Amino acid sequence: MGPLAPPVRPTMSAADIDKGNSTFVAAPGKDSDLSPADEAQHPAPALSDEKSPGVRRVEALYSILTLQDRIFIFIGVFIIASAYGLDGLLRNAYQNYATASFSQHSLISTVLVLRSVIAAAAQPTSARLADIFGRLQLVCLAVVFYVLGTIVEAVSNNVETFAAGVLIYQVGYTMIILLVEVIIADITSTRERLLYSFIPNAPFLVLVWVSGNVSEAALNITDWRWGIGMWGIIFPVCAIPLIVTLFYAGRRRDTHPIKSLTWALSLSYLFWRLDVIGIILMIAGFALILVPMTIAGGTKATSEAWEAPHVIAPLIIGLIFAIPAFICWQLYTPRPLVPLKLIKTRAVWAAFGIALMLTWAYNMQADYLYTVLVVAFDFDIVMATRITALYTFCSVFTGAILGYVVYRHVYRLKIFIVIGTVFYMVAFGLLIRYRGDADRDSRAGVIGAQVILGVAGGMFAYPTMASLQAYLPHEQLAVITGLFLATYNIGAAFGGAVSGAIWTHVMPNELQSRLAKFGDNATLAASAYNDPLSFAKLYPVSTPERQALIDSIKQTQWLLTIAGICLCLPLIAFSFALPDPKLNNDQTLAGDGAQPSPPARIEGEVSPAPSGPAELRTL
Secondary structure (H helix, E strand, C coil): CCCCCCCCCCCCCHHHHHHCCCCCCCCCCCCCCCCHHHHHHCCCHHHHCCCCHHHHHHHHHHHHCCHHHHHHHHHHHHHHHHHHHHHHHHHHHHHHHHHHCCCCCHHHHHHHHHHHHHHHHHHHHHHHHHHHHCHHHHHHHHHHHHHHHHHHHHHCCCHHHHHHHHHHHHHHHHHHHHHHHHHHHHHCCCCCHHHHCCCCCCCHHHHHHHHHHHHHHHHHHCCHHHHHHCHHHHHHHHHHHHHHHHHHHHHCCCCCCCCCCCHHHHHHHHHHHHCHHHHHHHHHHHHHHHHHHHHHHCCCCCCCHHHCHHHHHHHHHHHHHHHHHHHHHHHHCCCCCCCHHHHCCHHHHHHHHHHHHHHHHHHHHHCCHHHHHHHHCCCCHHHHHHHHCHHHHHHHHHHHHHHHHHHHHHCCCHHHHHHHHHHHHHHHHHHHHCCCCCCHHHHHHHHHHHHHHHHHHHHHHHHHHHHHHHCCCHHHHHHHHHHHHHHHHHHHHHHHHHHHHHHHHHHHHHHHHHCHHHCCHHHHHHHHHHCHHHHHHHCCCCCHHHHHHHHHHHHHHHHHHHHHHHHHHHHHHHHHHCCCCCCCCCCCCCCCCCCCCCCCCCCCCCCCCCCCCHHHHCC
């Protein structure tokens, strides 16, 4: 048997399967002791276990966690989330100063496109790695990528080096966002999960308002290099509480299921367990579809962008070859990255549909929102920035309250998800009504629409993820959560492509038509289209040129918001398709009984005594 041959799976009795037992059972008619020849062909018992080593390790950890352990883990999650949250908000501002210091800018736009691919592909890949090697190990790896990318950005002297740092940083950033959500799902029950899933988002209640002041204060005393580079020191320090807590909690019952394997068997194990070929095909599919869509639909796109060979060719290859190849591989590989049978269930495909439509619809109104607020509503820069942050603030605030209500009183999620999707549609109705003009009613209307949009998002975005996770076997929790989060990136790419196509096709024609009466309308229209913010400074609201620009934006925004409200219809349909279980104090609802999966036992291992009453392990 070659080093990359699939591991031989042991025979299990029906009773073992029914009980969820993942321990090794010898095949009928054979002794339990393997001969030396058999040992060369068959992996060790732990290698053939149904559950991955990282999952077995975290289940063992779950069985001994005390209330104190959980509190320290949540504190660690909050601290690390505060760090990467503030850094993410500041780094976007510093990046503008960084690119301005280089003579060429074209490569950065390409890198920003590739970031969306990395964000989509890295999540399920990181999830699979976490299942194999463990949560703690992947948190440490994420910190390494995060710090390394930050250092490369800070010391870069050209745009190519800076771009490489951005990509490395994005890998670490994406990994840590996924891992904090998976860790929370690992140690919480279905009833309390929604409440605690907002711990990594809680810092945004403050960060969205203070990030601008922090950025300005930092740039007053230093440059962009230290503004970015300081996070190479701050972030690993902020990661220490979570890493130390996971390390010491895990030491009480640590297992290393593949440490005794030969190199050949270890490589074979990792190759098939990681589904290396599936990961490659998935990344290729994401790249071939998302990159050309983002390029063709970006804010710099032209009306001919969709006809360009570098856009059409990758899309055709991705849709006709890469995606079908990925699906076929997942059907026949012994350890598929994406369990297609599980995705066929209502709890999974409906949740994926909600994630896709949520970000697709959101980006229809959000991609050009800042420009609309400044130009069409005549808000100043500070006010426009705060309005764009309303969605994040309202969604986190609403979701946290809802999490407490579900935990203490309701125990169900579907009703809130359905109501949230309906409110989402109502918000788009308000956006259709209030698309421009600087009068008081229009300004109040667009602010109210953003508030309702945020409240609606808080009622169904994270509740949908909690509903999905409630139905997942622990073995599939990380990967399906990663795919769910990747679906958000796919929806955002679709939204960016469609909104960019509408803007680039409609706005130039509207400006040409409405500015025709002002003489050299071609030059004036080009100026208004290429830089509407500068155009708005030259022509106040009272001037006819500014009003022509406002009317053009209103017409374009009408099409964008109409498209968004149409996407709300399948969004609502997917919400009705979700199941509506009653949540309980177990880690998952999957399986015969709603009990947490018992930790897999290693032969010869002594089970530790319970560390305390059950109520100490469930807040």
